[in-house]
Amino acid sequence: MNIIEIDFKKDKLLWFENPKSKQVIESLIKAIKLNTQLPLFNVFELGKNVYSLCPKTEIEVNWNKFRDGWHHRSIAYYLTKWKIEVNLIEKPILPCRMLQQWYMDIRDIKIVEDNSEYKKRKERYWNYL
Secondary structure: OOEEEEOOOOOEEEEOOOOEEHHHHHHHHHHHHOOOOOOOOEEEEEEOOEEEEOOOEEEEEOOEEEEEOOHHHHHHHHHHOOOEEEEEOOOOOHHHHHHHHHOEEHHHOOEEOOHHHHHHHHHHOOOOO
């Protein structure tokens, strides 16, 4: 693993899904402020101080495997203005390159009321805030 730190004051993070759930983001912000250890996610470098999220990857939390695209978590870190540790993938997988046409700056997030997404996650993970 090649762990780096993204600082939203100087680095730009691109992503490819909109909109995202306000309730899920608020829950993640609570976890971040409690210094909860969240799984690392993968990015690849597009240019100097410009990174992109990679497509969903299977991760394990509390012995449950699930696919995570890291969008909600990256937005939560961005909104708190906290730095975030990520795993830098040196050689991006093909789907990352194919998604470039849909990239958006994380600063252009669209947050919506979506309690159903929050409820799904709360039911799946016993320690979800």
